[in-house]
Amino acid sequence: ExxxxxxxxxxxxxxTNKKSLKCEQxxxxxxxxxxxxxxxxxxxxxxxxxxxxxxxxxxxxSRFSPECPNSSHLFLHLHTLQPEDSALYLxxxxxxxxxxxxxxxxxxxAGSRLTVL
Amino acid sequence: xxxxxxxxxxxxxxxxxxxxLDCVYETRDTTYxxxxxxxxxxxxxxxxIRRNSFDEQNEISGRYSWxxxxxxxxxxxxxxxxxxxxxxxxxxxxxxxxTGRRALTFGSGTRLQVQP
Numbered sequence: 001e002x003x004x005x006x007x008x009x010x011x012x013x014x015x016t017n018k019k020s021l022k023c024e025q026x027x028x029x030x031x032x033x034x035x036x037x038x039x040x041x042x043x044x045x046x047x048x049x050x051x052x053x054x055x056x057x058x059x060x061x062s063r064f065s066p067e068c069p070n071s072s073h074l075f076l077h078l079h080t081l082q083p084e085d086s087a088l089y090l091x092x093x094x095x096x097x098x099x100x101x102x103x104x105x106x107x108x109x110a111g112s113r114l115t116v117l
Numbered sequence: 118x119x120x121x122x123x124x125x126x127x128x129x130x131x132x133x134x135x136x137x138l139d140c141v142y143e144t145r146d147t148t149y150x151x152x153x154x155x156x157x158x159x160x161x162x163x164x165x166i167r168r169n170s171f172d173e174q175n176e177i178s179g180r181y182s183w184x185x186x187x188x189x190x191x192x193x194x195x196x197x198x199x200x201x202x203x204x205x206x207x208x209x210x211x212x213x214x215x216t217g218r219r220a221l222t223f224g225s226g227t228r229l230q231v232q233p
Contacts (some may be wrong), residue, residue, distance in 0.1 A: 005162070045221070
């Protein structure tokens with residue numbers, strides 16, 4: 001069983017809906033990440049949280065809103081998305097934020113497959 | 118700027134063949150880390166290996182081996198005697214440990230299909 005659990009695994013939403021993706025890690029890690037994986041594109045880092053504080057935001061549109069209530073949980077709130085936002089959204093965690101040394105190994109969840117109609 | 122290039126988009130081999138996945142990276146940092154991850158059809162990326170820029174020793178783990186060559190900025194991955202279970206997308210990634218960008222930069226991935 002993976003130490004990082006993502007729900008839902010599949011989500012279909014209209015452009016006017018509001019939904020949330022949830023990520024939970026059971027590894028005692030201090031950093032959590034959201035990545036976007038689109039077809040035929042490299043994984044794109046969206047947000048990084050270290051000890052519940054956002055430490056990186058890679059110019060992500062405001063229709064994506066992250067929330068990290070504690071070091072074990074990470075949410076991605078979605079509203080008024082566009083069809084091009086359809087992708088696999090991957091959550092990951094690491095012992096510490098990679099910003100300290102770059103050496104941290106990430107543990108990934110299985111992803112939430114989002115389709116925006 | 119850091120960059121990772123995986124020129125092979127898709128490779129198809131027959132079981133028991135050896136296969137090499139190429140990875141070329143760019144960085145201005147002298148301290149950096151290279152990674153390989155495997156993404157099976159289930160979706161989650163699975164960590165395979167991490168090397169730092171000061172350790173050019175090749176590594177072997179079972180049927181997997183990695184060839185790190187700083188002179189050519191390459192970190193290639195070889196699977197010996199491939200098996201159907203090796204079918205997945207493989208990602209090479211780079212993070213910088215000096216003054217550069219610490220977060221992982223991924224290549225676009227190589228899809229490996231191993232036919233029985």
